[in-house]
Structure formats: C-alpha cells, structure tokens
Amino acid sequence: MAGKGEGDEKVRNVVVSDVTPLSLGIGMNDGQMSVYIPRNTPMPARKEKIIKTVKDNQTSAMFAIYEGERSKATENNMVGQFWLKGIPAAPRGAAEIKVCFGIDENGVINVSAEHLGRGVKNSITIANDKGRLSKKEIERMIGDAEKYKREDEEYRRKAYMRNVLENYAYDMRDTTRSGGGRIGAGEKEKIEKAFASTMIWLRLHKAAEAEAECFNEKIKELRRIYLPIVVKIYLSPSKQKFVTIKKWIKSLSKCLAK
Numbered sequence: 001m002a003g004k005g006e007g008d009e010k011v012r013n014v015v016v017s018d019v020t021p022l023s024l025g026i027g028m029n030d031g032q033m034s035v036y037i038p039r040n041t042p043m044p045a046r047k048e049k050i051i052k053t054v055k056d057n058q059t060s061a062m063f064a065i066y067e068g069e070r071s072k073a074t075e076n077n078m079v080g081q082f083w084l085k086g087i088p089a090a091p092r093g094a095a096e097i098k099v100c101f102g103i104d105e106n107g108v109i110n111v112s113a114e115h116l117g118r119g120v121k122n123s124i125t126i127a128n129d130k131g132r133l134s135k136k137e138i139e140r141m142i143g144d145a146e147k148y149k150r151e152d153e154e155y156r157r158k159a160y161m162r163n164v165l166e167n168y169a170y171d172m173r174d175t176t177r178s179g180g181g182r183i184g185a186g187e188k189e190k191i192e193k194a195f196a197s198t199m200i201w202l203r204l205h206k207a208a209e210a211e212a213e214c215f216n217e218k219i220k221e222l223r224r225i226y227l228p229i230v231v232k233i234y235l236s237p238s239k240q241k242f243v244t245i246k247k248w249i250k251s252l253s254k255c256l257a258k
Contacts, residue, residue, distance in 0.1 A: 018043060020103060021138045026111070027064040027073035030159040031206055036101035036243045039069065039142075046102035050116070053097075057089040061097065065111055065126065067133065069145035071152035071159075077141070084113040086120040092170055107132075154212075161215035162202065168219055169198040172226040177230075184219045187229050194225050 012090065019042050036047040053061070061084045067174075068076025073093040087095050096116040103109050107128035114121040145152070173195040176183055202219060 001150070020045065021135075022067040022077075022133070022141060022219045023069055024065070024067050024101065024103065024109065025073075026099065026101070027066060027078075030163055031073060031198050032071055032156065032159050033068065033073040033076055034065050036099075036180050037103060043105045043107065044102065047102065048098060048100050051097050051099055052093045053090070053095040054092060056092045058092070059087045059089055060085045060097065061087065061113065061114055063111065063124075065109065065124070068141050070141075071150065073143075075148075076139075077133055079109065080111075080126045082111075082113075082124040084115065084120065084122045086118065087115050088118055091174075103193045109256065114116070134176065158210065158212045158215065161212045161219075162206075162210075165198070165219050165222075166202055168222060171196050172222065172230065176226075176229060179232075182232060184228060190225065194222060198222060 014208045019040045020037055021039065023033075023035045023039045024037040028034045034049075036049065037045050045214040062081060062082065064073065064075040064078055064081040066073055066078050084097065087097070098114045098116055100110075100112045100114075102111075109128075110123065111126075112121060112123035146228050173191060176188060176191045179188075200216065205214065
C-alpha cells in the first residue's frame with residue numbers, strides 16, 4: 001500500500017472539475033485526433049460515432065485515447081489504448097464500427113468499439129488518476145494549443161489533402177475495377193500500378209512529413225492517368241451518367257483549389 005505522503009500527492013495531482021478540462025478523442029489513421037468530447041463539456045458526457053475501415057481486408061483496429069487540444073494526436077497526452085479484433089475481411093470502408101466515448105461525473109473515461117454486423121466488441125475504462133495530467137500540465141497543454149495554433153492549422157490542411165489523395169486513389173481503382181469490358185487490360189494494369197505506387201508513397205509520406213502541395217501534385221498525377229479512363233467508363237447516351245461525371249470532376253476541382 002502507498003504511504004500517506006504518496007497518496008496525498010496523488011490526490012493533489014488529480015484535477016476535479018464539473019467540466020472536461022481538456023478535449024477527449026481518438027487518434028485517426030491520418031494522424032489527427034478526432035475529438036469526441038470537447039474541452040469544457042459538462043460531465044457526465046457521452047458521444048457515439050460510426051467509423052469505417054481504412055484498408056482492404058482490415059481485420060483489426062487500434063484505438064488510442066488522447067486528451068489535449070493539439071491537432072496532431074501524438075502532441076496530446078495518450079491515456080490508454082485497446083484493439084478491436086475479429087473484423088470480417090472486406091473492401092476498404094465496407095465494415096462499420098460504432099465507437100462510444102463517455103466520461104462520468106468522476107472523470108472516469110469509458111470507450112468501446114463494436115463491429116456492426118458480426119458484433120465483436122472491446123472496450124477500455126480509464127481511471128481519473130491513470131496517466132492523466134495535473135492542473136499545471138493541463139494549463140501548459142492549453143497554452144501550447146494557442147502557441148502552435150498556426151502550425152496546427154497547417155497540419156490539418158496537410159492531413160486533409162492526404163485524405164483527398166488517398167480517397168481519390170481508392171475511388172479510381174474501384175471505379176476502373178467495376179468498369180467491365182469498357183476498359184482494356186492495358187488500361188487496368190496502368191491503373192493498378194498507379195494505385196500501388198500511390199499507396200507506397202502515402203506510407204512514406206505522413207501528413208507531418210510532406211507539404212500540402214506535394215499531395216496536391218500527386219492528385220494531379222493520378223488525375224492525368226485516371227480522367228481519360230473514367231470518361232470512357234461514363235461515356236454513354238444517358239444524361240444522368242453525364243451529369244454524374246460532371247459533378248465528380250467539379251467536386252475534385254474544388255478539392256484541388258483548397
């Protein structure tokens with residue numbers, strides 16, 4: 001058992017409050033912290049989100065829980081983590097996972113993740129004195145968020161462009177795979193090689209390690225390859241298909257302009 005002095009010190013370091021002193025969230029694939037419960041939210045509080053798998057045939061997912069105000073997850077304080085295993089193998093985005101994030105009136109955090117369909121589930125409970133920050137550390141964290149506000153905005157922009165590139169690559173690969181006889185074998189091979197090359201590039205270039213313009217240039221490279229093939233797929237007397245491809249090109253142009 002802990003001595004009296006050690007126990008008193010632990011109690012003094014626990015921040016007791018009726019609101020969350022820092023934002024609470026989960027680290028995402030793009031490196032950002034997805035906020036579930038914002039700072040100064042009255043306790044108790046609970047939030048649910050539906051997320052999807054980010055890779056083909058993904059059978060597990062790691063959930064790292066953070067408290068803090070920075071955009072980049074690892075700049076915040078990780079208070080716990082757990083794995084959800086047994087996700088049925090499926091194409092990227094097909095599997096849905098319900099994440100429940102709660103904090104009770106005593107500051108105890110409960111996070112669970114459940115696959116919608118198979119029902120596999122896992123969870124974690126984090127006590128209010130387990131790896132949590134002291135009042136002084138919380139104040140420093142809030143000050144750092146203001147100090148590095150501009151850097152965080154740039155990080156969010158780069159993470160956004162990285163997601164645009166990744167989604168574009170997957171969308172175009174899936175579109176050409178479902179194109180049937182309207183696409184030649186040579187064109188399909190060209191698409192698959194471009195997709196594989198983009199995935200390797202993304203693994204080597206995280207959002208913090210590349211400028212936003214680098215992601216923009218990679219999107220333009222893929223566009224030069226994909227666009228003629230996509231137009232061929234949608235080339236049809238159907239007015240609806242023509243409208244669909246026009247909307248798609250317009251939406252992509254808006255992304256590139258950001």
